[in-house]
Amino acid sequence: MNDSYVDKVLIVEGKSDKNKVKRIVKEPVEIICTNGTISITKLDELIEFLENKDVYILVDADFSGEKLRKQLKREFPQAEHLYIDRMYREVATAPVQHLATVLIGANIDVHTEFLEMG
Template sequence: MDEKVLIVEGTNDRKRVKQVLEEDVDIVCTYGTLSAEKLENLILPIEDKDVYILVDADDSGESLRKQLKRELPNATHLYTLKGYGQVETTPHEYLAQVLRGYFLVKEMFKQ
């Protein structure tokens, strides 16, 4: 199965990523934290898919990443630069570079 799911923290992150992606990808927002209930509702439906994780380069993002690593050990982790901090403020060109190896990105962001 080649269904891809990208996990981000918030709706602004989702909007930012969608501006760069050429393909239609299921983008799931965690809204910062993962309760047991949210984990069950989020993780169970996507366990068999190709999961990618792109969270902010800050303390809360790293904490969320650690939790997701435990729950989804086979997920691919993608990173923005600490200097950009949040996914929603990462320049489109850099975001495209991060996503390019895994997703189709819009022509205008290809180098």
Template sequence: MDTVKKVIIVEGRTDKKQIEKVIEEDVEIICTNGTLGVERLEELLIEYDLDNKEVYILVDEDDSGKKLRKQLSFELPHAEHIYVDKTFREVAATPASELATALLSRRFQINPLFLL
């Protein structure tokens, strides 16, 4: 039985690595690798049981990220959104301390080293 209750959807592997650095709890991080086709999105919904989990969307603040966020919002209306400061544009380029603060605001357990 899958015990992970929280899922963060990101665009790419570098985003995932950046989040894994600061987070200190068991969270499933799904990489979409850009925009999703309807079929792939359906696979993700079933494979990760997204309708029955806490889903968070953390994507880049650029055109493709906004498009993906809109698409995911439609398919996962219960998902919560986490935003990075527009000055950094990309999740991967966001300083770990900024990312930690954003995740903490959504009740994630964070490595305290990144909150200094």
């Protein structure tokens, strides 16, 4: 939570998710890593930080990802939820082309070379 001037915020689970998404995204997006869980203190900080920002949630397609998604859905009902195909299970292991397509579908600008990979 460094730059309060960034309009878009993407919440992911792990550091590897963050690193992978960071490579793909072309525009300034704050990527927040929850490390799979989120404490009440961190949640309170996030609520204040995310006010008046476009919030996107991209978590793994597994039990822990869905549990986190439900918690974030309650706290940030205005957030847009992005989903990877269940066959990839994890954001970190999903192909970059798939992630780029998911992100561009949410109007997040991506480096075009990731869309062309196949």
